[in-house]
Amino acid sequence: xxxxxxxxxxxxxxxxxxxxxxxxxxxxxxxxxxxxxxMLGPSGSGKTTCxxxxxxxDRPTAGQIFLYGQDVSNLPPYDRDVNTVFQDYALxxxxxxxxxxxxxxxxxxxxxxxxxxxxxxxxxxxxxxxxGGRKPSQLSGGQRQRVALARALINHPKVLLLDEPLGALDLxxxxxxxxxxxxxxxxxxxxxxFVTHDQEEALTMSDRIALFNQxxxxxxxxxxxxxxxxxxxxxxxxxxxxxxxRGEVARRITGMDVTFSIRPEKIHLGNIKExxxxxxxxxxxxxxxxxxxxLYTRYxxxxxxxxxxxxVEQNLKSTSMDVLKNKGQRTRLHWNKEHISKMGA
Amino acid sequence: xxSNSSSLTPKAPLALTIAAYAGLLFxxxxxxxxxxxxxTPDETTYTFPLPGITFKWFGIALQRADLWRSVTLxxxxxxxxxxxxxxxxxxxxxxxxxxxxFGRESISFLLVLPIALPGIVTGIALRTAIGGFDIPFxxxxxxxxxxxxxxxxxxxxxxxxxxxxxxxxxxxxxxxGANSFQTFWYVVFPNIATALLAxxxxxxxxxxxxxxxxxxxxxxxxxxxxxxxxxxxxxxxRPVTNVAAMIVMLITFLPIFLSQRLTASSSDTEGNSx
Numbered sequence: 001x002x003x004x005x006x007x008x009x010x011x012x013x014x015x016x017x018x019x020x021x022x023x024x025x026x027x028x029x030x031x032x033x034x035x036x037x038x039m040l041g042p043s044g045s046g047k048t049t050c051x052x053x054x055x056x057x058d059r060p061t062a063g064q065i066f067l068y069g070q071d072v073s074n075l076p077p078y079d080r081d082v083n084t085v086f087q088d089y090a091l092x093x094x095x096x097x098x099x100x101x102x103x104x105x106x107x108x109x110x111x112x113x114x115x116x117x118x119x120x121x122x123x124x125x126x127x128x129x130x131x132g133g134r135k136p137s138q139l140s141g142g143q144r145q146r147v148a149l150a151r152a153l154i155n156h157p158k159v160l161l162l163d164e165p166l167g168a169l170d171l172x173x174x175x176x177x178x179x180x181x182x183x184x185x186x187x188x189x190x191x192x193x194f195v196t197h198d199q200e201e202a203l204t205m206s207d208r209i210a211l212f213n214q215x216x217x218x219x220x221x222x223x224x225x226x227x228x229x230x231x232x233x234x235x236x237x238x239x240x241x242x243x244x245x246r247g248e249v250a251r252r253i254t255g256m257d258v259t260f261s262i263r264p265e266k267i268h269l270g271n272i273k274e275x276x277x278x279x280x281x282x283x284x285x286x287x288x289x290x291x292x293x294x295l296y297t298r299y300x301x302x303x304x305x306x307x308x309x310x311x312v313e314q315n316l317k318s319t320s321m322d323v324l325k326n327k328g329q330r331t332r333l334h335w336n337k338e339h340i341s342k343m344g345a
Numbered sequence: 346x347x348s349n350s351s352s353l354t355p356k357a358p359l360a361l362t363i364a365a366y367a368g369l370l371f372x373x374x375x376x377x378x379x380x381x382x383x384x385t386p387d388e389t390t391y392t393f394p395l396p397g398i399t400f401k402w403f404g405i406a407l408q409r410a411d412l413w414r415s416v417t418l419x420x421x422x423x424x425x426x427x428x429x430x431x432x433x434x435x436x437x438x439x440x441x442x443x444x445x446x447f448g449r450e451s452i453s454f455l456l457v458l459p460i461a462l463p464g465i466v467t468g469i470a471l472r473t474a475i476g477g478f479d480i481p482f483x484x485x486x487x488x489x490x491x492x493x494x495x496x497x498x499x500x501x502x503x504x505x506x507x508x509x510x511x512x513x514x515x516x517x518x519x520x521x522g523a524n525s526f527q528t529f530w531y532v533v534f535p536n537i538a539t540a541l542l543a544x545x546x547x548x549x550x551x552x553x554x555x556x557x558x559x560x561x562x563x564x565x566x567x568x569x570x571x572x573x574x575x576x577x578x579x580x581x582x583r584p585v586t587n588v589a590a591m592i593v594m595l596i597t598f599l600p601i602f603l604s605q606r607l608t609a610s611s612s613d614t615e616g617n618s619x
Contacts (some may be wrong), residue, residue: 057516077519084520090513094535104521155522180501 005033006069007190008053008159014063016049023049025215026063031193031208033068036185038202041212042238050212051161051195055084056183068158073141083152084161088168089144093137096187097147098123098132104155122150142173159191166201174291178204199239203227211235215249228262229341236261236341241310243267249307253281259343264312266339269299269331276334283333285309290327299326301333309333383587402584404510412589415572420596422484422568423552425489430548431541433492434499460497467493468561470550476561482564490562491555496546502544506537539607546600553597569593 015022024046031037031121039047052058053065056077065073072080081168083104091100098119099106105115123129126146135143145165152160163180166174182205185192202209203223211218211226211234219231230236233244246259254260269287281286288308289300297318299311311333315323357365385392386399406412425536440446441453459467471490475482514536518528556570563571569589 055516055520057520077516078522078524082520084517086513086517088511088513090511090517092514092517092532092535103531107518107521107523107527151517152522201413279461 006066007031008033008035008068009193010066010069011050012059012064012066014050014053014065016046016053016058017061022215024053024060027060027215027217029210029217029220032191034191036182036192036194036205036207038196038198038206038209039212040199040202040209040239042197044214045212046215047127047195047197047210047212048163051084051163051193052195054159055082055161056080058240064092081155081158083155083157083159084160084163084203085145085148085165087163087165089136089148091144091147093136095135096132097128097130097134097136097139101132101151101154103151108155113127122154125153125187126150127159140288142177145169145177150182151189153184155190156188157190159193160185162192162194164197166196166197166198174201181205186201203239211238213238227332228339229263229344231341233259233261236343243309245307245309249303249305252305253283254340261343262309262335262340264298264310265296267309267311267333267335269301269311269326270314270334272330272332274332276332277336279338280334280336281340282335283309285331285333287326287329287331290324292323297323301331303333359361362535379587379594383584383591385584402588406585406588409585411567412569412572412585415567415569416592418484418566419553422487422491423549426495426552427545427549429488429492430495430499431545432439434496434544434548435503435541436539437496438500438503438507441465442504456500457497459493463493464555464557465561468558471558473559482562484566486562486564487559487566487568490558491552492553494558495552498548498551499544502540502550503537504549506540510536543604543607546604550597550600554593 007030009031011027013026013028014024015026016024027046027050029050029063039050041047049111053060053073054067056075056079060073062265063073064071067080067082074152079284092103095103098116101119101122102115105118107343110118116293119132120129123132126149128143128146128150130145131143136147139147145168149163164215165181166177169177178201181192181194194202203226206223208220208222209226209269210220213234219226219235221229225285226235230239236242236244242261242263244259245253249261250256250258270276270282272284283303285301285303287300291298291300292315294315296312296314299313301309301311303309313323375437381395383402384400385395386397386401387395394457437452437456441449468490471486471493475486480486495606514532515528518532523531555568556574559568559571567575570593573586573589573593576582576589
C-alpha cells in the first residue's frame, strides 16, 4: 500500500556513541504523521539522546534521520521544522511571557502586529490569557510549563518534541496536564514526540510507545500491545508489574519449553476444590502473604513444587478483614491461555 | 511577634556594634582628612583645626596642565584596558564554560593568576619581556600591563554568570530558529550584560589607580597615580595633591559603587526565578 504522507520521523539505523558508550545503537523507528508518540525507558536508555538528535542538538555517529522524507541528520537546530519543550522549560528570564512566546516569530522577522496576534492565540490555547506581561519568575511551575509549550507551538512546527515536560510538576497538576496536552495535540494536529520514564504517563497519553533499554528499542506498539503482549522480560517488567515464569516452573504449567509473563490482575484465585476452566493454565499453591491496598489486594502465592506468583484482585465486595483471612489458604490459580506473553529468552 | 522576630538576625551586643563602627571609622577617617585639607590655606603643614577655609587649591589644580594631562592619560588607559578586558574576558569565560577541552583548568588558572601575583612580580616580568623584545615603552605597554589584571575581573564575573545561567536557554533559542548571532544578541548578551558592566567598572577602577605595574610598563608617560606619587616630594604642592587624590577617589568610587548595586539587584531577580 502506497503511503501518502511520508512518516513524520524516520530513523534509519541511527547510532550515537559517546566514546565507548553506545547511547543509541542502530535504532530503527518510524513515527507517523499526527501521532502522539512516546519514548519510554529508564534514565540512560537513550530516549533523550534520540530526542536531541531529532532536535539537532546532537548528531548521529551513524545512520540517518528523516523529517517528512527529508534527511535532516546534519542540519543545525534552527534549520529544522521541529520545536522542543525542555525539561527545565528554558524560558528566557529577561523577557516577558509574551516576548518568550513571540521569540520564534521575532527571530524570523515576522511583523509586530502579526506577532502579537499569534501570541494572543497561543496564550488562549494554553489558557494563560492576561499573563503576557509577566516575567517567568512570577509564574508557577505549571504556568511556566504552559508558556514553554506555547513558545514551542507558535512556529507551528511539523513535529513537537517534549522532553519529560511534566517531570517537575506535582502529581495532581501532572495528571491535569496529561489530559490537557493530549487535548492540545488533537487541536493543533501536530505530531508530538514525548519522552518520559513514567510508564503510566506513556500509557495514558500515547498513540504508540517505543520502549528503550540500553540504547536499543525493545518494542514499539500501542499502549495495549505493550502492556498485554510484552515481547521481552524487560518490557514486561518495566511497563506495569508482571510475573515472569521460566524454566522448570514454566514447563510444569504449560508443558512447553518457554519463558512467559503473566500480569497479576489476569490471574484468578480459584477454589482449590473446583476445576480450572478448560482454556486456561492453572497451578496450585498456598497464599503466603496478603497486602491490602484499598482499591485492590495483592497476594503472594507460593506454588506447589517451587516458584512464586503475584496476584492482584480488586476489592469489589471484600473488606480488609475478609481478604486478610485468606492468608495461609490453599488456592488453585488459573488464567486464560491467551493472557500469557511468550518470550524468546 | 515571636515568629517574626525569630526570623530576623538577633541584635548584636553593644560592644560589637561599637567595635564595628570603630573599624569603619578607622578605614575612612583618613580619607576624610584628605578631603578636609583640600580646604586649608596653610600649604605645608597639617594643622588642626584649619587656620581658615579656602577654595583656591581647586583653582590652582585646575590650572596645572601636568595634572590634567595625567588625568586624561589615566582615563584613556583605563578605558582601553577595560574595553580589551571586556572582549577577551568574556570570550575566555565563554570558552571555559561551554566547551570541555584539554587544559581547560590550567587556562582558567593562568587567567586568574595575574590578580593573585603581587603587582611587582607582574611588573618586573612585563618590563623584562617588553624590554627583551625591544618594544618601546609607551601608552600601549601601560594598557597591556593593565589589561593583564582587568581581564581577570571580567572573566570571573562573566564566568560566574554563565554558570548561573540555564544552559538550555541557548538550545531553546536555536531550536526556535535563531542563528548563533541572534542567540548571542537576544539571549546570551542580556544574560551576561550586568556581569559585563560590573566587571568592566571594577576593571576600570583597578586600572585607574594602578601604580606598581604602571611604573614598570610606562615610558615617559605619567598616569595620575604616578603623578601623585611624584608630588609627594614637593611639600608646597600638598593641597594640590590632595585635590588630585580626591579626583582619583571620586572617579574610582562611582564605578565600584555602581557595579555593586548592579550585581546585587540582578542576583536578586535571578534568585526569584529559581
